[in-house]
Amino acid sequence: MAELSVLVATRKGLFVAERSRPGEWSLAPRGFLGEPVSMVLEDPRDGAVYAALNLGHFGVKLHRSADSAATWTEIAAPAYPKRTDEEKKADEAFPKPAPWSVQQIWSLATGGADEPGVLWAGTIPGGLFRSADRGDSWSLVRSLWDREERRKWFGGGYDHAGIHSILVDPRDSRHVTIGISCGGVWETRDGGETWSLCATGMFAAYMPDSERGDPNIQDPHLIARCAEAPDVLWAQHHNGVFRTVDGAASWYEVPAAAPSVFGFAVAAHPKDPEAAWCVPAVKDECRIPVDGRFVASRTRDGGKTFEVLSQGLPEGPAYDLVYRHGLAVDPSGDVLAMGSTTGSLWVSEDGGDTWQSLSAHLPPIYAVRFGAG
Amino acid sequence: MPRVVFTSNLARHLACPPAEVSGATVRVALEAVFAANPRLERYVLDDQGGLRTHVNVFVDGELVRDAEGLSDPVSPGGEIYVLQALAGG
Numbered sequence: 001m002a003e004l005s006v007l008v009a010t011r012k013g014l015f016v017a018e019r020s021r022p023g024e025w026s027l028a029p030r031g032f033l034g035e036p037v038s039m040v041l042e043d044p045r046d047g048a049v050y051a052a053l054n055l056g057h058f059g060v061k062l063h064r065s066a067d068s069a070a071t072w073t074e075i076a077a078p079a080y081p082k083r084t085d086e087e088k089k090a091d092e093a094f095p096k097p098a099p100w101s102v103q104q105i106w107s108l109a110t111g112g113a114d115e116p117g118v119l120w121a122g123t124i125p126g127g128l129f130r131s132a133d134r135g136d137s138w139s140l141v142r143s144l145w146d147r148e149e150r151r152k153w154f155g156g157g158y159d160h161a162g163i164h165s166i167l168v169d170p171r172d173s174r175h176v177t178i179g180i181s182c183g184g185v186w187e188t189r190d191g192g193e194t195w196s197l198c199a200t201g202m203f204a205a206y207m208p209d210s211e212r213g214d215p216n217i218q219d220p221h222l223i224a225r226c227a228e229a230p231d232v233l234w235a236q237h238h239n240g241v242f243r244t245v246d247g248a249a250s251w252y253e254v255p256a257a258a259p260s261v262f263g264f265a266v267a268a269h270p271k272d273p274e275a276a277w278c279v280p281a282v283k284d285e286c287r288i289p290v291d292g293r294f295v296a297s298r299t300r301d302g303g304k305t306f307e308v309l310s311q312g313l314p315e316g317p318a319y320d321l322v323y324r325h326g327l328a329v330d331p332s333g334d335v336l337a338m339g340s341t342t343g344s345l346w347v348s349e350d351g352g353d354t355w356q357s358l359s360a361h362l363p364p365i366y367a368v369r370f371g372a373g
Numbered sequence: 374m375p376r377v378v379f380t381s382n383l384a385r386h387l388a389c390p391p392a393e394v395s396g397a398t399v400r401v402a403l404e405a406v407f408a409a410n411p412r413l414e415r416y417v418l419d420d421q422g423g424l425r426t427h428v429n430v431f432v433d434g435e436l437v438r439d440a441e442g443l444s445d446p447v448s449p450g451g452e453i454y455v456l457q458a459l460a461g462g
Contacts, residue, residue, distance in 0.1 A: 058416040101420035
């Protein structure tokens with residue numbers, strides 16, 4: 001019986017790493033072999049596991065398991081409503097309008113502990129969806145989709161913008177913060193009825209000077225929240241690491257990130273607001289580890305300094321790249337999981353000081369997430 | 374009645390045996406199939422009801438012209454083939 005598990009979503013199926021006791025892990029495929037699994041989620045409220053597929057030819061699908069990923073049932077996938085003629089006309093006034101069709105489920109999150117059955121799904125091309133019935137049905141959150149600002153969003157790595165981060169405030173389930181590439185950071189404080197931009201302080205080095213500070217075009221690659229100090233959030237942004245200590249009202253850059261400020265993933269320590277982990281890489285036009293040496297990094301002083309973590313990671317040459325959902329920390333803050341596009345999977349049980357390789361031969365890894373076991 | 378046949382690649386995901394349904398256009402014929410097999414619709418059509426980008430439909434060997442509206446006519450003895458476009462990886 002596993003006491004802790006890591007769900008691993010890959011380009012060719014779902015894998016699960018299970019820990020029977022500290023230091024002892026086993027790894028096995030757990031469904032959808034051959035199919036791209038874009039996201040996975042275990043709901044701690046009822047133990048259900050969700051897997052989002054991107055079948056390519058046949059579209060985006062969502063499956064749910066009630067038995068720890070042993071067997072699966074296809075459930076409804078988020079889908080955009082049929083566009084009216086007026087909406088079609090409005091879209092045609094813009095050069096590259098986002099299609100009203102789900103291209104990928106990029107993020108999945110549970111609602112709060114007081115909202116059983118509520119799930120959130122973030123998609124490419126930029127729509128947020130909510131389910132109140134464990135994914136049996138979904139609704140597009142029109143209050144966000146209909147915002148005029150959406151017209152200025154654009155894709156970062158994909159053809160269209162996408163929602164990759166969904167953070168439900170543990171103090172108030174109606175307060176939800178989301179991250180969009182490229183559409184900044186948004187929050188609702190009324191369960192999704194109204195939204196406001198909250199990316200002030202971020203800057204976009206890739207934009208013309210006049211647009212650099214526009215919160216609506218920022219490219220946070222991922223946003224992570226400290227569970228026990230929820231006003232502290234970290235963002236691995238396209239051109240640096242940013243942090244907020246006032247619940248995203250204002251962000252400031254953390255320039256000490258080392259050995260580089262670029263990367264996709266960030267994990268916030270669930271208990272210590274001063275601690276976070278990143279997986280740095282050479283910046284955007286290159287996207288490889290600095291000097292061909294794959295490392296992670298950690299700060300324990302709020303971002304003033306970073307330690308490079310390499311013990312147990314390959315000495316090099318190693319060109320692993322960790323995507324934005326490829327790093328996760330367990331609720332204790334001690335155990336980390338990290339998966340790369342080269343198909344390497346590592347765990348650390350001492351907060352990143354040392355790493356253990358569980359495989360170097362998985363399919364490209366899109367996401368790792370902890371489960372109960 | 375037109376006969377509708379689906380690529381065997383779809384059978385990996387859900388049952389979709391050949392079906393004989395009534396319908397004078399591709400849209401009407403496919404809707405008849407989906408009425409009996411609701412999950413199948415989202416595998417073939419996108420959120421707006423058009424043909425998925427990487428799915429092709431042939432009527433008696435001819436690629437349909439109206440991939441969005443699926444208004445292409447089908448004769449009573451016609452055959453509709455739902456196939457996947459090729460992709461790598």
